[in-house]
Amino acid sequence: MENSKMPDRLEYSVNANRLIEKLDDNNYLGLGTKSITRSALFLFAMSLGVECKLPTELKNKYSGGLVLDKSIDGKTQASMYAEFIFSLNDPENRLDDISGKADVYKMAEQYANTGFEIIADYFDNKKADDLVWDLLLELDSQYEKTRLK
Numbered sequence: 705m706e707n708s709k710m711p712d713r714l715e716y717s718v719n720a721n722r723l724i725e726k727l728d729d730n731n732y733l734g735l736g737t738k739s740i741t742r743s744a745l746f747l748f749a750m751s752l753g754v755e756c757k758l759p760t761e762l763k764n765k766y767s768g769g770l771v772l773d774k775s776i777d778g779k780t781q782a783s784m785y786a787e788f789i790f791s792l793n794d795p796e797n798r799l800d801d802i803s804g805k806a807d808v809y810k811m812a813e814q815y816a817n818t819g820f821e822i823i824a825d826y827f828d829n830k831k832a833d834d835l836v837w838d839l840l841l842e843l844d845s846q847y848e849k850t851r852l853k
Contacts, residue, residue, distance in 0.1 A: 711809045713769030714746055714776065720820035721766040726827060733832050735823070742771045747780040749819030750812050754787055759814030760821065784812040 716724075724745070728736040735745055753759060771780075788808045792798045802808065826835050 711806055712773045714771045714809060714816070715762060715765050715813050716746075716770040716820065717762055717817060718764045718766045719824070720749075720770075720817065723820055723824045723827065724770075727823075730827075732827055733835065741775075741777065743775060743777045743780045746771055746776075746812075746816050747783055749823060750780075750783065750787075750816040751819065752822045753815030753818030756818055756822070758818050759811065760818040762810075762813050762817050784808055787811065787815070 726732070727745075728738075730736070731738055734740065735748070740748075776784075785802055785808055788811055789795055789799070789802060791811065792801060830838070
């Protein structure tokens with residue numbers, strides 16, 4: 705991370721903030737505040753970014769961040785650290801790197817940034833009902849790949 709200050713929140717972009725306002729207004733795919741926490745929304749976005757294997761640099765950050773450190777739920781935090789460990793070149797000899805909270809957060813934020821762009825594309829181009837079926841088909845495909853291993 706550019707500065708040496710330990711992060712106390714998960715950051716996101718101004719564009720992601722605009723998207724989240726739309727999600728809240730429409731509760732698209734049940735992603736509004738009435739349905740899920742911000743931590744769960746971040747996890748969903750991060751998972752989409754991880755699936756694409758394409759982290760996107762976080763530019764034009766929204767002031768205030770998305771989720772304070774103390775509000776990050778266990779599933780989200782575990783997924784962030786697990787993905788970070790998975791990304792290490794030599795995990796057996798570099799596990800001390802996970803103590804670098806800033807690096808873990810930066811990687812998670814970059815994947816979530818990609819995920820928010822994907823969600824924005826879904827929002828602009830797909831009806832929620834159609835998208836649910838597409839996502840179920842993708843889930844089914846992933847299950848088959850896992851089952852056959």
